[in-house]
Amino acid sequence: MRNDERREWLRAALIDAAEAAIAAEGLSALKARDLARDVGCALGTIYTVFPDLDALILRVNLRTLALFERAITAVPIAPEPEGKATPAERDTAVETLVRLAVAYLHFAAEHPARWRALFQHRVTHALPDWYLVEQVRLFRYIEAPLRVLRPDLRDRERALLARSLFSATHGLVSLGLDEKLMVLSEPVLRGQIEIVVGA
Amino acid sequence: MRNDERREWLRAALIDAAEAAIAAEGLSALKARDLARDVGCALGTIYTVFPDLDALILRVNLRTLALFERAITAVPIAPEPEGKATPAERDTAVETLVRLAVAYLHFAAEHPARWRALFQHRVTHALPDWYLVEQVRLFRYIEAPLRVLRPDLRDRERALLARSLFSATHGLVSLGLDEKLMVLSEPVLRGQIEIVVGA
DNA sequence: CGCTGGCGTGAACGTTGTTCACGAACGCAG
DNA sequence: CTGCGTTCGTGAACAACGTTCACGCCAGCG
Numbered sequence: 001m002r003n004d005e006r007r008e009w010l011r012a013a014l015i016d017a018a019e020a021a022i023a024a025e026g027l028s029a030l031k032a033r034d035l036a037r038d039v040g041c042a043l044g045t046i047y048t049v050f051p052d053l054d055a056l057i058l059r060v061n062l063r064t065l066a067l068f069e070r071a072i073t074a075v076p077i078a079p080e081p082e083g084k085a086t087p088a089e090r091d092t093a094v095e096t097l098v099r100l101a102v103a104y105l106h107f108a109a110e111h112p113a114r115w116r117a118l119f120q121h122r123v124t125h126a127l128p129d130w131y132l133v134e135q136v137r138l139f140r141y142i143e144a145p146l147r148v149l150r151p152d153l154r155d156r157e158r159a160l161l162a163r164s165l166f167s168a169t170h171g172l173v174s175l176g177l178d179e180k181l182m183v184l185s186e187p188v189l190r191g192q193i194e195i196v197v198g199a
Numbered sequence: 200m201r202n203d204e205r206r207e208w209l210r211a212a213l214i215d216a217a218e219a220a221i222a223a224e225g226l227s228a229l230k231a232r233d234l235a236r237d238v239g240c241a242l243g244t245i246y247t248v249f250p251d252l253d254a255l256i257l258r259v260n261l262r263t264l265a266l267f268e269r270a271i272t273a274v275p276i277a278p279e280p281e282g283k284a285t286p287a288e289r290d291t292a293v294e295t296l297v298r299l300a301v302a303y304l305h306f307a308a309e310h311p312a313r314w315r316a317l318f319q320h321r322v323t324h325a326l327p328d329w330y331l332v333e334q335v336r337l338f339r340y341i342e343a344p345l346r347v348l349r350p351d352l353r354d355r356e357r358a359l360l361a362r363s364l365f366s367a368t369h370g371l372v373s374l375g376l377d378e379k380l381m382v383l384s385e386p387v388l389r390g391q392i393e394i395v396v397g398a
Numbered sequence: 399c400g401c402t403g404g405c406g407t408g409a410a411c412g413t414t415g416t417t418c419a420c421g422a423a424c425g426c427a428g
Numbered sequence: 429c430t431g432c433g434t435t436c437g438t439g440a441a442c443a444a445c446g447t448t449c450a451c452g453c454c455a456g457c458g
Contacts, residue, residue: 003405026323028323031444031445031446032445032446032447033444033445033446036408041406041407042406042407042408043407043408043409043446043447044406044407044408044447044448044449045405045406045407046447047446047447047448048405048406052446052447053446053447124225124227160387163374163378164371164374164387164391166374167370167371167373167374167375168367168368168370168371168391169367169370170370170374171365171366171367171368171369171370171371171373172363172366172367172370174366174370175362175363175365175366175369176366179362188359188363192363192367202435202436230413230414230415231414231415231416232413232414232415240437240438241437241438241439242415242416242438242439242440243416243417243418243437243438243439244436244437244438245416246415246416246417247436247437251415251416252415252416
């Protein structure tokens, strides 16, 4: 069936157009009619591919998460120590966490509209499972260094600590971008993270 | 003129109704037609009192900030030490910061819809001056203990540190409420704040 | 060739926030 | 008291939105 091909192509084209619209003008600039015009299909056709615009936004956000992961994996990964971690190994684990936080700041600064869309959206609705799985997967990048620093914690506790670290960092980054004092906040962020990690 | 009285009464009634709607069902439940019906005026009358619904929401948020301030002032204020602070005075300053953070958590937990409206709204628009002034005023509650802990900083730097502390706390609280593990996060929050304050 | 079933289509629907021409009500001069 | 002008609330109307659905085209089979 060439029909399936066309549907798949449409799906990709719609995500492309939505991503471009969000990246250019923000989430609120995403309009069903503009999308239909951009990809050259009818208005109703969108709803034969996605149940609603929320689902489309979620796909765009998934791409943003993937883009972010590519940015994250550019930071050097700490080798996994065996047994008790030496003080030097602990230092590199801390440094990895700090680099992750700084990478988060840079990503938010480079893709402000995409990044805002990640948090502006979900506020009301519950998220589908496949999206949560992706989020949990990304949290592993934080949990790995924590495994070195706090081998005494159980997985559940370590996951909670990772979320705490992330949300504190997110708060700092979020405010830093709002106030447009990013230049000032990179060293501040480094300092703060180093301190928080001291737990 | 009884006309001015009526306008003032309408203004208050509209803010009341908007506040009730937001507190009950969230920001997205605020509808111009519902407001008009609730206060018993015509749809267009709203726009003779406020330029648009954004301005009305801002007024509701101002009330939320006032409500929050009343919650904040319930925490014991640290007396201002003169000259160099003793270690005990430093401890009470830290304790004040922690209590402020916990009060923030409790306020967000008790008034989730009002609290969300504070941050869900401004995302796009620029805020009017009188609103920013109110925000800056509330930040003084954080800056006061910081004056004890870091007398070496200039006002500008201290204000920045206050905003960093707030945003980190906000991140923790925000995530804590989303995941509904508030019970778990109160001790966590205490610990995190104590550590961050160690700067 | 004709029928039929599936599917893209865009007009239409229901809800928004916001505007604006109308008309009632009030004050004042004659 | 009457006539007129001004003011201001009014709600019908507008524009824009996400979403739906009855229509009609076209492919595939008998």
